[in-house]
Amino acid sequence: MTPTLRSIAGIALAALCFAVPGHAGEFVYQAERALAPGTWLHFTKSNRDGSRPWQIELFVASPTRINVVKWAEGASDFVEVNADIDLARAMPVNIQQWNTAGGRREPRLAMNYTQQTLQVKLANGQQVQVPHAEAAPLQFWGFDLMGVAFMLPHLTQPETGFAIEFVDPNKRGSEGQPFGQGLTRFEPIGEETIDGVVCRKYRISGPLFGDKEGFLWVDRSSGRIERAEHADPTSTDWTDWKLDFTGVEQADALAFEAFKLKLADAQTRGGGASLAATMRETFQQRGIDAVLAGIDGWQAASLKGLENDLNTLGYTLLGEQRTADAVKLFEAVTRRFPDSANAWDSLGEAQLAAGDRKASLASYRRSLKLDPSNDHAREQIAALERDR
């Protein structure tokens, strides 16, 4: 199934099922309520019990542009998103995402909204189009609720609730491609005070969150997100999630750039150390099963680097001719990152080294399906089919 077809079906279904009163018209830009350029909001994203905390920075670069950075103390990488917001539509129309690891800033994603279609360019050069029926503003699930946070002060009738349409690139089964998740509903269910701030509380529901229930608390006076939490983790990085507002300051754009440079510096100084050496020590002392059992713990220290570190360890094991252990490890990596073409490619290589040609062929085929530009997988498949 192609994602595009699925997203059309999803949107059509959503339009039928929910008689949604709202659309972009629920948000009307009001200059006096807008976050001033230079506003720097701090959030913490974690599991609901507070474990595995990551920091999210939302920096208002101009009246229509936000910079978002997601990072953690001691982690080996950080994620950066820049978005240009169309204030009339209440949604980002240009988005770029980078991952920075080991001091290297790699583009991951670029998106452009034109003529009711989101054009997405993936890191591998592949282009995907996601149509948008305009039942509600389109937001990208990938920098959490930061696009929504920027627009929330401009909600015209906060007491009646609103809807957002989400596009999600991380969803299981999306094979690495973003596709529409349909409408997410935010229904008001009363007021609560958090840390002395009177908040409007909304119930969150919709297919993006697996139709499970979650909540959003918004500062009644300013429209600033105070807290959000949800039972559905939406990605393997968490078991569930919670977003907490932790502070605000004013800074100029240069200071925000300096902050990002500091993060990159911390990585090259050792903050960005690979975990592969630790993993290998664990392997040498306690064997492969201890490594597999430790993956959850290591994930906390690595947002996107975990897969790379496991990959490096796996190839080290292959080099040491501990082939059976390498297969076990790569199998675990594909379980954790089922949409990673690289993980399947590595598994294929290890299975081939172990002499299991049939399994190797299946893994390479899966890798090629996930990433049609994987020439290595294509060559290996051809060789395996030729020598069968």
Added chain:
Amino acid sequence: MLRALLLSAAFALLPSLCRAAAMPAAEAERFIADLEVLAEALPSRHANLFHTTPRDTFEAEVATLRAALPSMSRGEALIGLARIVGLARDGHSALFLLPFPGMAPIDGIRQLPVQFFLFADGLRIVAVERSQQRALGARVSAIGGVPVAEALRRVGALVPRDNAMGEAEYGAWYLALPEVLDALGLARGGAYEFALDGVAEPLRLVPMAVPPDARWADRLITLPGPRANWVGAGDAAATPRWLSRTAEPWWFEILPDGHVYAQINLMRERPDARFGDFVERLLNAVPREGNSRLILDLRLNRGGDGDLRWPLVHGLIRHDAVNRPGRLFVLTGRRTFSAAQMLANALEQHTAAVFVGEPTGSSPNHYGELGQLALPNTGLTVFYSMLYWQHSPLDARVWIPPHVAVQPSYADLAAGRDPVLQAALAFTPPPNVAELMREHLERGDAAGAITAFRAVEARHRNPWRNLFERELNTLGYELLDAKRANDAVAVLRVAAELYPDSYNAWDSLGEAWLAAGVRHRAAFCYARAVRLKPDYQWGKDALQRILETR
């Protein structure tokens, strides 16, 4: 250790397969008594019995055999003793199951009317009794239902050997001994069956007595006497030069084109036949003008007295005309052993000789100097290495690999051809591959460089010597210095593919991958380098750095 344990497992199969009758109790007692003698004497007499097998394993194997002897047949007991001596894992330590010239065959060891030889394409029958002549030349696929690769692995753990060449040589002989097949689980119900490729019916053979004049160790041709009713490879062809005068200790012949072919089969002289005199005649026969080549054939030389090597080495050093690259050739093979290995060592070290053929059957440094231990109760004689012959403490090679590899083939043997001698006569040195590749690389054509290299490599294919490793390595580092990491990877990958046992090839490729920014491939390469050379600190450090950073 592992190999010994596996072997024990193979022996453990034995009782369920075929039981020959147990020895009388008195005979078993004699074997037990001699096992005690052996276990006591061997560790003190051998130069270093535990150079490969740890003492614990040796003692455990002795205890296991001692317990099993009372229920063993005589044949099993003989193989059991041979295996204990074989734990020394060198070419001179053995209870030799086939007799040397002048020795009586061992009572209780029989032979099948067949002779095998291990070729590059498998184990083939090179001689067999006439009634089975359809099997001549056939490739054996299984012995007693066991795939031949596994059979070779099992017999390899039993034979005296300095290296894999020795295993190939002795393994082929021992697989024709029914008692060996019984002991290794390669016989079924007392029948000796060999499955042959392309022949529906397996070859079934009936044991015969070992002929007393076996001369087995230096022949590749059908023997006279008891084996006159055999057929052998090459019977129909003219006997090639190298198999025509095997009974002579040394001889030479001037070939029609002026090259000189000398065969040295034995390193032992008599007062009336001095090696030095032969060397003088030989070197006088090699012209000092012109381009005559001298070919020294050591392929059938199983040794003798290593000191005999000096007249030849000194004579060659003085013979400026022939002691040059491309003029002087040494032909070696799996039977180049012991004192012949010492001669080969000296020729390699002191002359410009080009080696052609197979690797030598001993390692340059090896345990040797045959000692004899007579076992008083059974009357058997056990041999062992009295000395460690070390010509260089830095030489850890298992053999001298040939510069020009020529694998023996059945077709050549059957047609009476000698491709090894032909290769020496046709020798031209390989081109400078780095120069060749640079021409392509300067145009930015890495793929063309690799293609050109592969064509040269295919013409000089050598499974035993990393012929082009140094040139590829140097070229790879040139490319790295020029910041052409991808080209360096392309070149050094070929080196690692061709020479996968070279830690340095993997180390260099690791450095290239690192320069190309592909860390997981670099980790693989350094891990492989360290696996091949566990004390390689630089590689260990490099791997650790990769694992610690991204």
